[in-house]
Amino acid sequence: MIGEMTHLGSVMAAVMFVWAIFRQLFPDEFRRDVRKYVNKVVSYVYPYVEITFHEYQVDSWFERSKAFESIERYLSTNSSKRAQRLKANVIKDSESVVLSMDENEEVTDEFNGIQIWWTSSKKIPQQRALFSYRGDEENRYYKLICRREHRDIITNVYMKHVLDEGKAIAVRTRQRKLYTNNKSENWYGYKRTMWSHIIFEHPSTFDTLAMDPKKKKEILNDLMMFSKSKDYYKKVGKSWKRGYLLYGPPGTGKSSMIAAMANLLEYDIYDLELTSVKDNTDLRKLLIGTSSKSIIVIEDIDCSLDLTGQRKEKKKEESKDDKDPVQKKAEEEVGDKKKKGSEVTLSGLLNFIDGLWSACGSERLIVFTTNYVEKLDPALIRRGRMDKHIEMSYCCYETFKVLANNYLDVESHELFETISRMLGETKMTPADVAESLMPKSDEDSAEVCLNKLIKSLEDAKEEARLKAIEDAKAEEEASKKKEENFEKVQESDAKLTDEGVDKVQVSDAKENGVNV
Numbered sequence: 055m056i057g058e059m060t061h062l063g064s065v066m067a068a069v070m071f072v073w074a075i076f077r078q079l080f081p082d083e084f085r086r087d088v089r090k091y092v093n094k095v096v097s098y099v100y101p102y103v104e105i106t107f108h109e110y111q112v113d114s115w116f117e118r119s120k121a122f123e124s125i126e127r128y129l130s131t132n133s134s135k136r137a138q139r140l141k142a143n144v145i146k147d148s149e150s151v152v153l154s155m156d157e158n159e160e161v162t163d164e165f166n167g168i169q170i171w172w173t174s175s176k177k178i179p180q181q182r183a184l185f186s187y188r189g190d191e192e193n194r195y196y197k198l199i200c201r202r203e204h205r206d207i208i209t210n211v212y213m214k215h216v217l218d219e220g221k222a223i224a225v226r227t228r229q230r231k232l233y234t235n236n237k238s239e240n241w242y243g244y245k246r247t248m249w250s251h252i253i254f255e256h257p258s259t260f261d262t263l264a265m266d267p268k269k270k271k272e273i274l275n276d277l278m279m280f281s282k283s284k285d286y287y288k289k290v291g292k293s294w295k296r297g298y299l300l301y302g303p304p305g306t307g308k309s310s311m312i313a314a315m316a317n318l319l320e321y322d323i324y325d326l327e328l329t330s331v332k333d334n335t336d337l338r339k340l341l342i343g344t345s346s347k348s349i350i351v352i353e354d355i356d357c358s359l360d361l362t363g364q365r366k367e368k369k370k371e372e373s374k375d376d377k378d379p380v381q382k383k384a385e386e387e388v389g390d391k392k393k394k395g396s397e398v399t400l401s402g403l404l405n406f407i408d409g410l411w412s413a414c415g416s417e418r419l420i421v422f423t424t425n426y427v428e429k430l431d432p433a434l435i436r437r438g439r440m441d442k443h444i445e446m447s448y449c450c451y452e453t454f455k456v457l458a459n460n461y462l463d464v465e466s467h468e469l470f471e472t473i474s475r476m477l478g479e480t481k482m483t484p485a486d487v488a489e490s491l492m493p494k495s496d497e498d499s500a501e502v503c504l505n506k507l508i509k510s511l512e513d514a515k516e517e518a519r520l521k522a523i524e525d526a527k528a529e530e531e532a533s534k535k536k537e538e539n540f541e542k543v544q545e546s547d548a549k550l551t552d553e554g555v556d557k558v559q560v561s562d563a564k565e566n567g568v569n570v
């Protein structure tokens with residue numbers, strides 16, 4: 055190719071030379087006509103087609119062209135081994151350095167037996183712009199050269215292959231992000247955005263997550279199935295998303311499970327703080343601002359908003375009329391303050407999960423966590439909205455074994471039996487078990503840590519016993535009080551009835567004309 059092109063190059067140089075002299079001698083119109091013919095002749099002689107892809111397109115000087123980025127990724131993995139001079143770039147959102155061809159390098163690619171040549175060059179503008187948004191004005195571009203007879207297959211099939219591959223490589227090497235929503239009032243103005251993010255680097259995985267292995271396997275299968283079911287969701291007419299409700303006491307691994315899910319599926323996380331959202335419209339805007347391949351999380355959904363309370367408040371309002379006006383005003387002020395925090399309603403949230411707008415974007419998980427599942431409105435967690443309910447519970451023996459393996463690298467030990475028995479008798483969260491198992495100094499052996507756990511299990515058991523006694527006492531006192539009250543009420547009722555009877559008797563006597 056290079057030899058062929060050199061030959062062509064010298065022909066072109068001769069043509070250009072003649073052209074330059076020609077320009078000096080002949081008027082404009084004549085030159086234009088001649089140029090047309092020269093182009094025709096050149097295109098007849100030159101058996102190649104050239105397509106260029108610029109880094110910045112004329113209509114968007116701020117953003118690198120997506121096609122250019124994809125080609126860069128594609129060439130970096132498919133051809134960089136063959137190019138001799140490479141350039142290392144640290145590209146935004148990428149985990150690793152991207153190697154690309156240096157300027158004026160050439161690499162060859164092959165597609166279905168067709169040869170394609172790629173070269174990389176840059177164009178430096180003759181005049182420097184006075185006012186520039188980007189640091190440098192040079193515009194790099196890739197040039198694709200192929201034989202003319204392959205033009206159709208290259209533009210229709212090969213280019214699609216390059217762009218798709220490039221995108222797939224970008225997804226594989228991208229850095230994942232953890233987003234959180236900004237307060238609604240901070241959305242406007244220069245550089246303000248709805249979502250802020252940091253790089254997501256949580257180490258939790260399904261291997262380190264301690265829970266019943268059967269349950270874990272079921273969740274893993276469910277997630278894997280979901281991520282592969284694009285066509286299935288399309289077939290059944292559902293948007294490609296799935297809701298998970300994680301519930302259980304604090305410290306049982308709900309947040310760790312979300313991180314493990316994101317790491318497994320390589321999704322971004324959008325941690326949605328409902329109390330910062332002004333109203334339902336803003337909630338919808340946030341939803342539109344999320345990308346595909348993501349998990350939208352609302353933690354502690356029962357505390358985020360008084361979603362069930364809003365219905366009750368309405369009822370209260372109805373009976374407000376017969377109240378003292380001063381008290382009424384004070385209550386209204388409190389209500390206004392509450393509303394200023396967030397006006398998101400239950401129906402707004404339901405729409406967010408499965409309304410029409412939720413179909414924008416795809417491949418998304420919506421996860422709610424709560425400590426009190428019974429507090430939630432049934433509409434919010436019905437199947438179809440929250441498809442899978444997962445209970446994260448206190449530490450059982452199976453959970454402990456995973457933690458012991460993670461924290462101490464032990465799979466079995468003579469103390470395991472005692473621990474197994476004690477876990478059956480005492481409720482302890484995986485977070486507390488993990489804390490006891492963690493070595494506190496270099497000298498702490500596995501045995502020391504396991505003994506520490508036994509000690510804290512004993513303490514927890516004793517604490518639970520004392521608490522049970524206290525609770526029983528409190529309950530006894532309460533029922534005693536109740537009984538006493540009941541007796542008092544009965545006594546006063548009896549008194550009233552007696553008096554009532556007397557009165558009735560007196561009035562009866564009066565009616566009958568008897569003097570009392």
Ligand SMILES: Nc1ncnc2c1ncn2[C@@H]1O[C@H](COP(=O)(O)OP(=O)(O)OP(=O)(O)O)[C@@H](O)[C@H]1O
Binds near residue numbers: 263307446
């Ligand atoms: N099932 C578990 N497997 C592994 N580690 C766990 C598990 N549960 C808790 N932990 C450990 O305890 C810590 C707290 O767990 P996590 O934050 O996931 O609890 P949570 O259920 O989200 O609690 P909360 O309801 O208070 O938000 C974690 O950092 C993790 O190390």
Ligand SMILES: [Mg+2]
Binds near residue numbers: 308309310353423
């Ligand atoms: Mg949590």
